[in-house]
Amino acid sequence: xxxxxxxxxxxxxxxxxxxxxxxxxxxxxxxxxxxxxxxxxxxxxxxxxxxxxxxxxxxxxxxxxxxxxxxxxxxxxxxxxxxxxxxxxxxxxxxxxxxxxxxxxxxxxxxxxxxxxxxxxxxxxxxxxxxxxxxxxxxxxxxxxxxxxxxxxxxxxxxxxxxxxxxxxxxxxxxxxxxxxxxxxxxxxxxxxxxxxxxxxxxxxxxxxxxxxxxxxxxxxxxxxxxxxxxxxxxxxxxxxxxxxxxxxxxxxxxxxxxxxxxxxxxxxxxxxxxxxxxxxxxxxxxxxxxxxxxxxxxxxxxxxxxxxxxxxxxxxxxxxxxxxxxx
Amino acid sequence: xxxxxxxxxxxxxxxxxxxxxxxxxxxxxxxxxxxxxxxxxxxxxxxxxxxxxxxxxxxxxxxxxxxxxxxxxxxxxxxxxxxxxxxxxxxxxxxxxxxxxxxxxxxxxxxxxxxxxxxxxxxxxxxxxxxxxxxxxxxxxxxxxxxxxxxxxxxxxxxxxxxxxxxxxxxxxxxxxxxxxxxxxxxxxxxxxxxxxxxxxxxxxxxxxxxxxxxxxxxxxxxxxxxxxxxxxxxxxxxxxxxxxxxxxxxxxxxxxxxxxxxxxxxxxxxxxxxxxxxxxxxxxxxxxxxxxxxxxxxxxxxxxxxxxxxxxxxxxxxxxxxxxxxxxxxxxxxxxxxxxxxxxxxxxxxxxxxxxxxxxxxxxxxxxxxxxxxxxxxxxxxxxxxxxx
Numbered sequence: 001x002x003x004x005x006x007x008x009x010x011x012x013x014x015x016x017x018x019x020x021x022x023x024x025x026x027x028x029x030x031x032x033x034x035x036x037x038x039x040x041x042x043x044x045x046x047x048x049x050x051x052x053x054x055x056x057x058x059x060x061x062x063x064x065x066x067x068x069x070x071x072x073x074x075x076x077x078x079x080x081x082x083x084x085x086x087x088x089x090x091x092x093x094x095x096x097x098x099x100x101x102x103x104x105x106x107x108x109x110x111x112x113x114x115x116x117x118x119x120x121x122x123x124x125x126x127x128x129x130x131x132x133x134x135x136x137x138x139x140x141x142x143x144x145x146x147x148x149x150x151x152x153x154x155x156x157x158x159x160x161x162x163x164x165x166x167x168x169x170x171x172x173x174x175x176x177x178x179x180x181x182x183x184x185x186x187x188x189x190x191x192x193x194x195x196x197x198x199x200x201x202x203x204x205x206x207x208x209x210x211x212x213x214x215x216x217x218x219x220x221x222x223x224x225x226x227x228x229x230x231x232x233x234x235x236x237x238x239x240x241x242x243x244x245x246x247x248x249x250x251x252x253x254x255x256x257x258x259x260x261x262x263x264x265x266x267x268x269x270x271x272x273x274x275x276x277x278x279x280x281x282x283x284x285x286x287x288x289x290x291x292x293x294x295x296x297x298x299x300x301x302x303x304x305x306x307x308x309x310x311x312x313x314x315x316x317x318x319x320x321x322x323x324x325x326x327x328x
Numbered sequence: 329x330x331x332x333x334x335x336x337x338x339x340x341x342x343x344x345x346x347x348x349x350x351x352x353x354x355x356x357x358x359x360x361x362x363x364x365x366x367x368x369x370x371x372x373x374x375x376x377x378x379x380x381x382x383x384x385x386x387x388x389x390x391x392x393x394x395x396x397x398x399x400x401x402x403x404x405x406x407x408x409x410x411x412x413x414x415x416x417x418x419x420x421x422x423x424x425x426x427x428x429x430x431x432x433x434x435x436x437x438x439x440x441x442x443x444x445x446x447x448x449x450x451x452x453x454x455x456x457x458x459x460x461x462x463x464x465x466x467x468x469x470x471x472x473x474x475x476x477x478x479x480x481x482x483x484x485x486x487x488x489x490x491x492x493x494x495x496x497x498x499x500x501x502x503x504x505x506x507x508x509x510x511x512x513x514x515x516x517x518x519x520x521x522x523x524x525x526x527x528x529x530x531x532x533x534x535x536x537x538x539x540x541x542x543x544x545x546x547x548x549x550x551x552x553x554x555x556x557x558x559x560x561x562x563x564x565x566x567x568x569x570x571x572x573x574x575x576x577x578x579x580x581x582x583x584x585x586x587x588x589x590x591x592x593x594x595x596x597x598x599x600x601x602x603x604x605x606x607x608x609x610x611x612x613x614x615x616x617x618x619x620x621x622x623x624x625x626x627x628x629x630x631x632x633x634x635x636x637x638x639x640x641x642x643x644x645x646x647x648x649x650x651x652x653x654x655x656x657x658x659x660x661x662x663x664x665x666x667x668x669x670x671x672x673x674x675x676x677x678x679x680x681x682x683x684x685x686x687x688x689x690x691x692x693x694x695x696x697x698x699x700x701x702x703x704x705x706x707x708x709x710x711x712x713x714x715x716x717x718x
Contacts, residue, residue, distance in 0.1 A: 054613045058477075079619075086616035094614075099607040104629045113625075114615050165615065
């Protein structure tokens with residue numbers, strides 16, 4: 001359905017070139033939930049914005065790669081053709097429900113606008129669809145909420161309204177960029193449930209961007225782990241969580257607090273994320289990696305295949321590894 | 329053990345979940361009431377509006393209720409509140425109120441009727457001129473604020489010049505050359521579209537680099553134009569233009585409008601520059617909303633506060649400019665009364681009939697002051713940062 005191939009996005013300023021995406025490839029299949037996991041600044045959001053073509057260019061420059069949506073390269077389309085796809089075929093839910101709704105329009109206006117720009121229909125029909133959408137995303141008494149301004153809704157309700165806007169035209173792919181980060185835990189759980197229900201009801205694909213591994217475990221079918229503009233590991237949720245094969249993923253999972261072990265300091269990954277303008281040569285993770293060998297400092301690691309779609313960008317661990325999945 | 333009832337709150341004491349109950353207008357009104365001068369300004373604003381409307385209805389037509397053009401030479405320069413000498417007048421010459429409320433001028437015309445008519449002229453000039461200015465300002469500011477980073481490319485300049493030259497030559501009667509330029513312009517435009525797609529896909533030929541060479545940014549273009557316009561002494565610019573054009577109310581409105589859009593442009597651009605980075609604009613883009621719709625439907629309503637304020641104050645200055653022009657004799661042509669030309673006519677009799685200068689003078693003063701006070705009150709209300717003062 002949606003295939004990102006070797007995408008390179010650089011932010012170019014007078015003195016530096018920040019390589020925000022350094023050859024990222026991932027795929028979202030029909031009806032699948034794919035999670036893109038990584039720390040802040042590793043390029044998750046940039047890749048989402050590039051798919052929709054709304055990355056501000058300049059300063060950003062797409063230096064290579066493809067974004068294939070049903071076989072069509074979105075990077076080749078001009079603005080008009082892209083506008084027909086945005087919101088209609090591919091929609092996006094943003095991180096901050098507080099600021100992603102226009103403060104001067106009612107919820108109803110904003111949802112019906114989403115329908116109006118892509119489809120034709122009478123005012124009454126659109127209103128009916130808006131009410132239906134608000135019901136679908138679990139907003140009580142939708143007729144009255146249509147007349148509300150964003151500031152009159154709570155954070156969770158605003159995020160639900162944002163989701164309703166994204167779903168307005170029955171998109172094939174929904175990109176959710178950390179939609180629960182700004183919400184508290186209970187609301188977060190509700191929104192995640194909502195996403196799961198909607199996905200099943202509507203047969204849409206979901207690209208879910210987050211840094212929260214707890215969220216990933218609940219929602220994802222497949223996971224891509226990003227680090228410093230590179231996909232370092234990809235695979236099914238079970239493989240990634242139970243059998244991580246990249247030191248970064250292992251570090252992330254080890255850093256999660258567990259219920260079984262009490263006391264003691266949490267595991268940390270030493271060091272910090274490299275500045276995208278000054279990435280280390282070789283493997284971007286090597287300065288923080290306990291397994292790093294000389295080769296890691298000079299050579300960019302390739303993807304190592306563990307079978308069943310589980311790939312990891314760490315040849316060092318691959319050589320030491322137990323037999324790949326499926327093999328005896 | 330008995331439960332301690334005191335620790336439980338009765339349900340009726342708990343307030344229901346409360347969304348803000350106040351509507352926007354209620355909030356507006358509550359904040360406005362704290363500023364008495366602004367309320368006074370608003371009252372005069374509304375009163376002036378109705379007086380102006382009354383002025384239109386009561387003084388126009390073939391037999392108006394108050395006839396501002398009725399000349400009664402035998403009744404000239406009567407002071408305010410004096411009764412007409414009925415025995416000298418024909419029935420239709422007797423003022424409607426039975427009294428010269430604001431006196432008469434040197435031709436015996438009723439100043440009250442003339443002031444009524446002038447109120448309509450002043451308010452139309454004010455509103456229409458500011459309307460034109462705000463419209464231009466919003467469009468220019470919107471373009472500068474939203475598309476400002478884009479560069480004007482050489483092909484666009486080339487096509488524009490070719491088309492303008494073609495149209496100009498055609499109008500000047502040089503038909504063959506004009507058509508040649510037009511054809512060059514249209515071909516250029518068509519080729520630009522073709523080439524642009526190639527450019528997007530990164531297939532650049534060497535001569536494309538010249539044809540698509542970036543010149544100045546759109547922001548620079550518009551904002552320097554604003555700077556240039558601000559350098560002109562506006563009043564003299566208007567005087568020159570009005571002296572060249574046939575004198576009429578519409579020309580004056582248009583000229584005032586065309587020379588006072590710069591402030592609005594700056595306000596709108598500044599607002600859009602900050603709005604452009606807001607998430608809801610990105611969200612609108614992600615929904616597939618077109619650029620123009622984003623500017624005018626999503627961003628401009630968020631940027632209206634400073635525009636409204638500057639428009640309110642702008643009306644005051646447009647009224648002043650119109651009065652000034654009329655005073656100098658370049659304004660709305662004579663059969664029409666305006667506050668400026670009543671003042672101007674009266675200045676010759678300032679010692680014999682001071683009301684002829686003081687009445688329109690005070691009217692201008694009060695209206696302009698009211699608009700300014702209301703405009704400032706509006707600014708305090710619409711800008712939450714300034715509210716803390718009260």
